[in-house]
Amino acid sequence: MEYRFLSKKGVASFVTGLLKEFRVYGPVKLVPAGSKQGKDGFPMYGEVASPDELNLLHTPTHLSPKQYLFPPKETLLKFKKGAPTSPFIPLQRGTPFLSPSGGGQGEEIAPVVEAYDQALFGVHPCDIHAIRLLDRVFAYGTPDANYLKRRERTVIIGIDCLPDKHCFCKSVNTMKAESGFDIFLHDIGSGFLAEIGTQKGKELLFKYTKTRRATLKEASKIDIFQKKKAESFTSSINAEASTLPLLYSGSYNSPVWEKIGKICYGCGSCNNVCPTCYCFDVRDEMKANLTEGERYRVWDACLLEDFAKVAGGHNFRKTRAERLRHRFNRKFQYQVDRFGGLFCVGCGRCIRTCLVNINIVEVTNELIEESNRKP
Amino acid sequence: MSSLKSQTVSHNISSPYLSRLARIERVTRLTEKERLFNIAIEDSKTLGHAPGQFIMLSIPGFGEAPISVSSPPDKGNMFELCVRAVGNLTNALHNLTKEDKIWIRGPYGKGFPVENLKHKDLLFIAGGIGLVPMRSLIKTVLNERSSYGSVHLLYGIKGPDEILFKDELLQWGRTGNINIQITVDKPHPEWKGHTGVVTTFIPPLKIDETKTAAIVVGPPVMYKYVIMSLGDKRIAGHDIYLSLERRMKCGLGKCGHCQINSIYVCQEGPVFRLSNIRYLREAI
Numbered sequence A: 001m002e003y004r005f006l007s008k009k010g011v012a013s014f015v016t017g018l019l020k021e022f023r024v025y026g027p028v029k030l031v032p033a034g035s036k037q038g039k040d041g042f043p044m045y046g047e048v049a050s051p052d053e054l055n056l057l058h059t060p061t062h063l064s065p066k067q068y069l070f071p072p073k074e075t076l077l078k079f080k081k082g083a084p085t086s087p088f089i090p091l092q093r094g095t096p097f098l099s100p101s102g103g104g105q106g107e108e109i110a111p112v113v114e115a116y117d118q119a120l121f122g123v124h125p126c127d128i129h130a131i132r133l134l135d136r137v138f139a140y141g142t143p144d145a146n147y148l149k150r151r152e153r154t155v156i157i158g159i160d161c162l163p164d165k166h167c168f169c170k171s172v173n174t175m176k177a178e179s180g181f182d183i184f185l186h187d188i189g190s191g192f193l194a195e196i197g198t199q200k201g202k203e204l205l206f207k208y209t210k211t212r213r214a215t216l217k218e219a220s221k222i223d224i225f226q227k228k229k230a231e232s233f234t235s236s237i238n239a240e241a242s243t244l245p246l247l248y249s250g251s252y253n254s255p256v257w258e259k260i261g262k263i264c265y266g267c268g269s270c271n272n273v274c275p276t277c278y279c280f281d282v283r284d285e286m287k288a289n290l291t292e293g294e295r296y297r298v299w300d301a302c303l304l305e306d307f308a309k310v311a312g313g314h315n316f317r318k319t320r321a322e323r324l325r326h327r328f329n330r331k332f333q334y335q336v337d338r339f340g341g342l343f344c345v346g347c348g349r350c351i352r353t354c355l356v357n358i359n360i361v362e363v364t365n366e367l368i369e370e371s372n373r374k375p
Numbered sequence B: 001m002s003s004l005k006s007q008t009v010s011h012n013i014s015s016p017y018l019s020r021l022a023r024i025e026r027v028t029r030l031t032e033k034e035r036l037f038n039i040a041i042e043d044s045k046t047l048g049h050a051p052g053q054f055i056m057l058s059i060p061g062f063g064e065a066p067i068s069v070s071s072p073p074d075k076g077n078m079f080e081l082c083v084r085a086v087g088n089l090t091n092a093l094h095n096l097t098k099e100d101k102i103w104i105r106g107p108y109g110k111g112f113p114v115e116n117l118k119h120k121d122l123l124f125i126a127g128g129i130g131l132v133p134m135r136s137l138i139k140t141v142l143n144e145r146s147s148y149g150s151v152h153l154l155y156g157i158k159g160p161d162e163i164l165f166k167d168e169l170l171q172w173g174r175t176g177n178i179n180i181q182i183t184v185d186k187p188h189p190e191w192k193g194h195t196g197v198v199t200t201f202i203p204p205l206k207i208d209e210t211k212t213a214a215i216v217v218g219p220p221v222m223y224k225y226v227i228m229s230l231g232d233k234r235i236a237g238h239d240i241y242l243s244l245e246r247r248m249k250c251g252l253g254k255c256g257h258c259q260i261n262s263i264y265v266c267q268e269g270p271v272f273r274l275s276n277i278r279y280l281r282e283a284i
């Protein structure tokens, strides 16, 4: 592992340098509770124009940096309608103004794959793990050009952190990121140690700031910090991470689902804030001129009532209990089977955001207790 | 501010969401809610589908939806879709006529394993609009009728007005060497045929379970009962094929809508062997 020392000023000039080549996104200063921008006083990600806008030693952000790789709303296609070949026919249902003529001469559809050079600065280990999972999802099978192009043009500068009362990354083995970043920063008090993740990261670091080789004494401070971090968790799952898929598979009929289903609002906030939730809806929208429009995707949430409803009206997950069970199982069993690796990275966001305090750690511990009680 | 520094660039790399232009050649009204569309792909390339696969069909401004290909894979750049008008896109489609353009991408998913069915006795069981994807396979079989054993088609619909492909059914019955039995859910003054659920046809059938494959497509409620009846006939789970419907938004294994546990129906399905999903929770 290669570590370079840089002073606090050195970090600032690194950011200033990156700003010349990249759009830089990072956790920005804490916004007061109740403010429109920062929900509940959590730090949040934003675009920064100068290093002092960054809030580097932040507690977990409200939304994760997935928003810069998989935006909440993203155009997939743009289209232009040609002159209709059939006479205007008003629709009985649906939009009354628009002729549904699938376009006559000159109808055009063009793909939109938007990407630009961006740097995500100050990403926590859990979110680095989450991005690696998203990478897998969008790359397997038919590659998703929109995500992958953005990803390709993204550099990630991670930073170590300490848990708040809901963080439980230690329980799901994401407390440390071994890879998945270009540079990873460790605060050692007197300055930062930059862990080099990629050649590209190294080049950028050397290009934009002054560093020197870290001393052994400085490097040992990382271990001290890690130890302190490991001892700071107040929230943890009472079982080995590797046993969780089996636990969930055996807990399908647990009464827990009904219990939390009764209090859940089905609001889908837990999906939106989760760094590994990637489900989306695809919709069309026409401009006011009704000849141009776009197809776009938006974040969707499996906790919402219609998520699994089909045309005949049949809903494959009618109740909130079923939908919660689906989401929890996606984190600990289903996606693990499909893609490998737990899909909960222990960031605690879904816990912090839930209006009725449904807590994925408590639920999991309850399932563990239940399964221990089983003969 | 920083957007001045880094210009947004659009790459024309292959977006999997880009569709191909296709032209409606003919529209046939089948029932009040269902129409058959004969479609030609504009670039004259063939769709290259297998029976049971689906495409994503769209009309810009009206959305996109998964629709099964209803014709067998033998028609050059032509293929057929049978669509029930239920919402935004499907109602808009029903307002289109000959020469109008639509957009398609696909084919997607896993279809019926035609090779595994050769030389077998086939038992088709369709409920309602389930006949639409099944028709692709039935026609494939009839095109090579001598490669298969006996063929039965059991078809259940709500009422006589909803029978799809009436003329074809008559013709298949007459010339296709296929035993067709149709039933309607509720008695109807003009209906002289059988009334009741489609499963009532199964017990009296003479079936050699060692060489029969069953193909079942219908609404979610149908599967449980049909599977029980087929079990009584001792047809093995690996000889039973089902096509599952789920909500689908991408067809690419990304959007998560079609997920059943760790399976994405648009990828591993929509056609499944019963033996592979019998114990899959929430599948049937």
Ligand SMILES: Cc1cc2nc3c(=O)[nH]c(=O)nc-3n(C[C@H](O)[C@H](O)[C@H](O)COP(=O)(O)OP(=O)(O)OC[C@H]3O[C@@H](n4cnc5c(N)ncnc54)[C@H](O)[C@@H]3O)c2cc1C
Binding pocket: A306, A309, A310, A311, A312, A313, B054, B062, B063, B064, B065, B066, B067, B068, B069, B082, B083, B084, B085, B086, B087, B088, B089, B090, B091, B129, B132, B133, B244, B245, B246, B247, B248, B249, B270
């Ligand atoms: C693999 C597959 C094959 C299909 N084949 C056919 C076919 O051959 N012919 C046919 O008529 N229909 C078929 N369907 C159903 C068809 O996709 C839906 O009827 C269609 O999505 C409705 O779109 P809409 O815009 O008209 O309706 P909307 O206005 O979107 O909604 C109407 C209703 O449809 C439901 N719905 C919305 N989107 C979807 C979706 N993507 N998938 C399923 N339900 C949805 C909504 O919950 C709502 O209840 C198939 C579905 C699947 C999954």
Ligand code: SF4
Binding pocket: A263, A264, A265, A266, A267, A268, A269, A270, A271, A303, A353, A354, A355, A356, A357, A358
């Ligand atoms: S955030 Fe809480 S209330 Fe909202 S859907 Fe998730 S679990 Fe239910």
Ligand code: SF4
Binding pocket: A270, A273, A274, A275, A276, A277, A331, A343, A344, A345, A346, A347, A348, A349, A350, A351, A360
């Ligand atoms: S499930 Fe909750 S704790 Fe786990 S990664 Fe998602 S938001 Fe974070």
Ligand code: FES
Binding pocket: B247, B248, B249, B250, B251, B252, B253, B254, B255, B256, B257, B258, B259, B264, B265, B266, B267
């Ligand atoms: S339709 Fe999107 S994942 Fe299957």
